[in-house]
């Protein structure tokens with residue numbers, strides 16, 4: 001028997017080019033792992049279980065902007081300069097959102113959750129991963145129209161301080177308002193949408209009274225614990241950026257944070273399927289991803 005002279009993991013019939021490519025890929029995944037460990041240790045931000053493909057895309061963009069060739073070089077920049085870390089967090093925080101985004105979701109909320117929430121003396125709501133706040137203002141408007149806003153508190157959280165500051169300001173580009181008005185109407189809005197903002201130059205300033213029961217706070221779904229028990233949790237379009245095990249961990253946190261009988265709204269491509277708690281929820285609207293935690297004590 002002849003012993004192979006190829007290093008471990010190498011196949012004898014690969015071309016020299018494919019050996020080089022494979023070795024470069026291995027080096028890059030090692031560098032990526034070290035980079036994610038390093039920023040976790042240095043800054044406490046844990047991206048180790050974010051879905052690899054979108055993470056790599058964002059990292060490549062940061063590296064191009066920083067004019068560096070390798071992840072190791074970028075790691076050195078980030079470790080030595082918190083400003084570079086802030087840039088990386090911004091890049092990792094995909095903040096795409098909108099007022100009454102997926103209008104049919106809000107219609108489902110109005111028709112299927114509001115009648116139950118109406119019976120509660122006080123309603124605690126968590127918008128987790130709220131980005132620049134459009135989801136939160138949409139909720140506030142819907143609850144006000146349903147006569148529930150005065151006995152509500154909306155906890156609006158994101159791990160990115162920069163988007164939270166924008167959310168608090170409540171200023172959105174005027175050019176988006178036409179599309180938002182259509183979404184508001186499709187969501188079952190009952191008034192004129194322009195009642196909720198004042199136009200100033202190119203911007204729409206959301207009515208300040210919509211802010212009165214909103215509490216904005218920084219919270220990281222990966223590293224921070226549950227902080228209350230809620231009757232409604234929206235965690236929409238956040239877990240799509242996580243791998244399966246991280247999604248499972250965050251689903252656990254959400255389940256723990258939801259009162260029995262409480263509602264959960266997810267993003268259109270997210271699901272409770274294959275999570276440990278799949279059977280602990282009643283599906284209120286499969287298409288709009290609205291679920292309700294079963295109340296086990298109700299027999």
Ligand SMILES: C[S@@+](CC[C@H](N)C(=O)[O-])C[C@H]1O[C@@H](n2cnc3c(N)ncnc32)[C@H](O)[C@@H]1O
Nearest residue numbers: 093094096097129131159160220221222236237
């Ligand atoms: C695409 S936006 C979704 C905004 C809104 N929920 C919606 O559906 O329109 C995703 C948000 O999740 C936030 N995010 C990502 N990872 C997070 C984490 N570990 N903890 C809290 N927020 C996170 C990002 O900063 C970003 O603002």
